[in-house]
Amino acid sequence: MTLPQTPDQHGKGEVELAVSLGPLRLRHPVINASGTFDLGEMEAHYERDFVADFPFSAYVPKTVTLEARAGNPPPRVSETACGMINAIGLANPGLQSFLNSLPALAKLREPVIVSVGGSQREDYVAVVEALEKTLDSATKGSVPQVAGYELNVSCPNVRTGCLAIGTDPAETAALVSAVRPLTARLLVVKLTPNVTDVVVVARAAVDAGADCLSLVNTFRALVVDSVTLKPFLGNRTGGLCGPAIKPIALRLVHDVAAALPVPVIGMGGITTGLDALEFIACGATAVAIGAANFAAVDAGERIVAELEAELRARCLPSVSAARGLALPGSARSARDA
């Protein structure tokens, strides 16, 4: 297919970027991936006011666990061919500290989706219960708009919980069933690619009441230290992400979106607007940016601008018009637009 050379001179009409994750309206489809963009730290380190000028359409903080976690022994990260590996081990200051940090986010105009992790089902339940209580009793304007939860059942770098839940459809269903009655907010389940058939786990989550699915978390992987020939990471294994995983992530998003009726948040190796559009074509309603945030603090807004240009170049009037074009049974192609 030949694309116009200068997309911006082509089709001057407005491109509709807004999308809906169930009841949650987002001004554009690009959010951040948990653990890769800490708003408090960005504010503390960079001159730019990231709260007033937030690049994403929703904020997903680092996964919160009931107790503080120190995380895995170092080293924890390394670059790999077209990607990176990490074994952070869900280092986070715990629920109480997260609750204390909420007022600092009150000025954020974008909705927050709280990522929740745990060693066992009861931990997730306790975190969601405590958040619901805090949010219900908070005076208006003293906390940000918490629109939902993302249950992280897919971190590959902790010994118990998380991945052990997310690789087991029955455990996943039991967790979602336990959390569902606690909240009317959007309930997202973040899936792991480390399973034989992701659709089985995805379906278990949806049948148990999940409103939305996000995928993928990182792929279990290992890097060898070239000098010692021992595993490089302190945790021995870690999770692979970045452009190296994009084609596999696209296939998994495609499979889940084709099989299930709920909205999907697609991620894995997105660094450009075209990458984002590919996930949308594979059925994603929104996309999340992970490792690309490390390469540039303005990755979010660049990707949004590029996505808009990519849609315009194809004369696609909206994100929705591109959604699912790569799915089986979609007779349309971007050429017909």
Next chain:
Amino acid sequence: MSAVPAGSSMVQKAVTVDCRVSDVRRHGTFAVVSLVAPHLARRAVAGQFVMVAVPRGGFVLRRPLSVHAVRGDSIALLIEARGHGSAALAAVDVGQTLSLAGPLGTGFVTEGVQSALLVGGGIGVAPFQMLAERLAAAGSYVTAAFGFRDHRQARVAGAFDIPQLWVATEDGSLGRRGTAVELAETLAVQPGTVVYACGPLPMIGAVQRWAQSHELTGQASLEAHMACGSGSCHGCVIETTAGYLRVCSEGPVFDLRMVIAP
């Protein structure tokens, strides 16, 4: 996970800027790359670093590099070609543009220091030019002891302008034979001297033991693999007496006593 203030607190906030390479000088496998960066030149504290994007495709993460020196509106980086990313960075030419994010991290504390001893090994010496200048400007008496593998690595000493600079090589091919710490042993050190250490962890451990035996306080700048460089990812922790701390934001400069070294 309490944040323990160790080095000088973060004074100025960071920006991402495209900077033109104005000069490149090569010393063996090292390159001193000067960049026009008024913002960074004004704000950086000795010991802080910048996250530099590798100017070639295929790289996912930026590379952390210390600010080596500040000259007017320019900053200089001292880069050793070690792997693919640093090799590409050390090979840049005048006129090229590099994207820098910084200044980041804590800097060295230089206030109220009468006498300073800078102990560095290998590329760990990078931040010491700026540190020596800031200390001297504040009235400190500065002595530096640098240790290298051999005379080839020691060529980087040519990038430094520190009046009292002593060099040792492990193979004795240049200067005294031995390590930076063994070299420091031979120098007359006044009581109250503040020790600044930068280099591989085993070397920092040796400096720590030596400083302790001479009842000297000190600061150490440490290295870790980084992803974000600004506190978001928790990827760069090292083990300290206060638990895991992030090198990019709680460091890279730590109180010498906090470091847990082999």
